[in-house]
Amino acid sequence: MKIEGIEQAIEVTLLGLSTAFVGVIGLMGLIFVIGRLLDSEWFKTRIFNYMGKRAEEKGMAAALGVGLLVAQQKQETPDDSR
Known part of the structure; x- marks a missing residue:
């Protein structure tokens, strides 16, 4: 057992x-x-191209967002230079 x-x-x-x-x-x-x-070269080119496109899109979106914020702040604050 x-x-x-x-x-x-x-x-x-x-x-x-x-x-x-x-x-x-x-x-x-x-x-x-x-x-x-x-x-592999195929993977590198495919991934880096995709990442580059995405980074470019995000960079443009960020620049547009910053531009809109600056424009909005300039519009809201009165011009004290007068």
């Missing part, structure tokens, strides 16, 4: 270790694939 419990514990431990080993190997493979993708 006690030997069966020990055998079962050993089986579960080995199953857990083998599952962890397969998981680690899979994770290493995934990291390798992602690294290769990040290093």
